Amino acid sequence: MGKEKGRVMGIDFGTRHIGVAVSDELRVIAKGIETVNWNGTDPEWALNRICEIIKEMGVNAIVIGRPARTDGTRSETQEKAEEFGKALAGLCGIEPVYKDERYTTVLASRYLHESNIKAKKQKAVIDQVAAEIILQDYLNML
Structure with missing residues (x-):
């Protein structure tokens, strides 16, 4: 059985x-495309923006980072x-x-520091x- 095809979206929730x-379509390489700045005040706007990206890019799977604490216990951000x-x-x-x-x-x-990206640019990306x-970690497991 071959690897499924179609774009996957990765989300670093904050x-x-x-x-x-x-x-990419073959699910080999991950590429950062946008930072959705929502300041925690308008989840509906953030959700709609991400859905727009999903439609524009033809995404058919989503992986969301689950930020557990270092000891493995659940965090408020994880919830x-x-x-x-x-x-x-x-x-x-x-379904993510x-x-x-x-x-x-x-x-x-x-990574950004070692790539000599200036601090101001680092914050944006x-x-x-x-x-x-x-x-990429998820894709590598497929």
Whole structure:
């Protein structure tokens, strides 16, 4: 049985910024495409924007980072990410898969620093890079 085809979206959920990455059609490479800045105040706007991206890019699967605490216990952000995922599924019709995302922002920061990206530019793309890491890890498991 071959690997399924079609784009997968990776989401690095945050209470202020949501990093979005999308795979290629063959589900090999993840690429950060947008940071949805919502400041936790308008989830409906953020959900609608992500659904627009899903339609524009032809996404047929979603993986959302589940930010557990370092000791593995549930965090408040994890619960909010799951609520967001349920709302997204209701709006867009795609049930998300969740993946542990501890340390992805740290890894993204390290990657950007080692790539000599200036601090101001890092802030704008760090959530996208974290979404890329979440998505690429998921793609590598397929």
